Amino acid sequence: MNFELLIPIFPESRFEECIPFLEPAFAYGDISTPKRQIMFLAQAGHETQGFTRFEENLKYSPQALANAWPHRYSMNPKTKPLVPNRLAQLIAYKPEKIANLTYANRMGNGPESSGDGFRYRGRGWFMNTGFRQYELRDEEFHLNGKLIANPDMLLQPYWGAMCAAAYWKERNLNDEADLKDVAGARKKIQGSEFHTDRVAAIYRKIQKAYGS
Numbered sequence: 001m002n003f004e005l006l007i008p009i010f011p012e013s014r015f016e017e018c019i020p021f022l023e024p025a026f027a028y029g030d031i032s033t034p035k036r037q038i039m040f041l042a043q044a045g046h047e048t049q050g051f052t053r054f055e056e057n058l059k060y061s062p063q064a065l066a067n068a069w070p071h072r073y074s075m076n077p078k079t080k081p082l083v084p085n086r087l088a089q090l091i092a093y094k095p096e097k098i099a100n101l102t103y104a105n106r107m108g109n110g111p112e113s114s115g116d117g118f119r120y121r122g123r124g125w126f127m128n129t130g131f132r133q134y135e136l137r138d139e140e141f142h143l144n145g146k147l148i149a150n151p152d153m154l155l156q157p158y159w160g161a162m163c164a165a166a167y168w169k170e171r172n173l174n175d176e177a178d179l180k181d182v183a184g185a186r187k188k189i190q191g192s193e194f195h196t197d198r199v200a201a202i203y204r205k206i207q208k209a210y211g212s
Helices: 003-007 013-028 035-046 062-068 086-091 096-104 132-138 151-155 157-170 175-178 182-190 196-211
Strands: none
Touching: 003 013, 013 035, 013 062, 013 157, 035 157, 035 175, 035 182, 035 196, 062 132, 086 096, 132 157, 151 157, 175 182, 182 196
């Protein structure tokens, strides 16, 4: 596949910078068929907002906090529409505070005071999140603590691609790719089928470029 044919699908993005690293990433993740490559690129394209953002956007409004974490940031998680609570109002639009509080004592992170939540916020093509995920990737690629010490490495195209392939392999996403199951892959990545329609639209565009 001439990946440059995909550049128009991701306009005004960093996709062109990523092209040299697709082949090694595909080899690492056994993303070896057009169906697997199309699914991988469609899902990664959605997660990175069309290869324009490789870092978690934590500028949540009070309502967005309530929607994302209703048990923590809404008045009553069983009531629709969700109403932001006092805590959501206090930390809204404060990315560091949001990450440190929301991700504290989870995913291998320490308490809020450790700063791990923000330090190991989502980065990369599939938003690698939490100390444990960074530690796993560091061990997998024999980086000897370099990724843990410098988590911004995942913003680099090479490590973004390779860690995305590792994530893909870890979750056996080739199974869904072989079945062209966009919703199933979405559920493994996101925990729900939210935005499946958006991923499917990207999938169709890439599929057309592949001629398959």
